Amino acid sequence: MNQLKVISLDGQLVTESRDVAEMVGKEHSHLLRDIDSYIQVLGKSNFGLSDFFRESTYQAGTRSYKCYLLTRKGCDMVANKMTGEKGVLFTAAYVTRFEEMEQVLNKPKSQLEIMQMQIDQMIKQEKRLNEQDNRIEKIETEQQNITEIIGLSVVEWRKKVTNILNRIAKNNGGFEMYQEIRNESYNLLEERAKCKLSIRVTNKQKVMALNGVPKSTVNKVSKLDAISEDARLTEIYLAIVKELAIKYRVSFTDFEVI
Structure with missing residues (x-):
């Protein structure tokens, strides 16, 4: 029978089910099945499961x-x-090993061990401070991104809008998501502005056709073209794109500066 391995985990002494199964000559899968049944019973009471078993x-x-x-x-x-x-034999083994580990953990620390504990504590504290600094820096970056989004200009806005929607799509599944994100922006515009972009596109195409514009050009008219012709729709659409950028936490650091 092999010696049971006992370790301290988060201040609690534990041993692994594989070692227990080997010690008692039982298939690990069978021991897991038994423990699952114990947990099912314990779950119906006020006993803390972690006091007995930790998955x-x-x-x-x-x-x-x-x-x-x-x-x-x-x-x-x-x-x-x-x-x-x-x-x-199993009872004798685990009782002995748990007591041995308790004695080790409760043994008075030497000066060297105390110094090592202090050093470890300082390292952990420094790590926590670095993580806090990183979180603060991330928040500041996000705030700056939002400021740049809010400051989005109408000048060459179509190119900027395309950049933003491309970034949103890239962050949420890739190129195949682009049309879905674009449609989301159009649906929000139609809902907010109480309009139908498809009707506006059709009307624009009719006017172009009457003015003798080639059919190939007429067929290329998009919803974005229809938005561009109406200052009110443009302002509402830009506001929606800004909101989407904030919603999807788009970073402006990768955008082309115009």
Whole structure:
């Protein structure tokens, strides 16, 4: 029977279900099934599951598999279901290993160990401060992005709008999302401005045809062309695009400066 491995995890001593299964001569899958049944019963009461079992995973090749981390109480529960020599030996083994680990953890620290703990604490504190600085920098960048979005000018706005919608599409699934995002902007415009862009496009095409514009050019008329002809629609549409950029958290750092 192999020696049970006991570790400290978040201040709690635990051992892994694979080691327990090997120690008691049981298939790991069968032990998992037993523990699942214990958890199902415990879940119906006020007992904290983490006081007994903590679900985890382990790697085998490129795949992850389920396992459990058992506390001393969890081992007690498994042992209580066992009879015979294996049950006795397992109980003796886990009680011994848990007590040994408790003694190690409670042993007075040497000056060197205390210094190492202080250094580790300083490293953790510095890491937390760096993470906080990064969060602040990210917030400031997002605020700057929003400021630039709000300052979007009507001058050459069609190119800027295309840049924004391209970025939104790229951040949310790639090129195939572009038309979906564009349609979302058009639908919001129609709802807000109480208009039908398809009718405006048709009317514009009729006027162009009457004026002798080649059919190939007439057929290329888009909803964006219809928006461009109406100052009110243009202003509303730009506001909508700004809102979409903020909604999808688009960064302006990658945009071409015009």
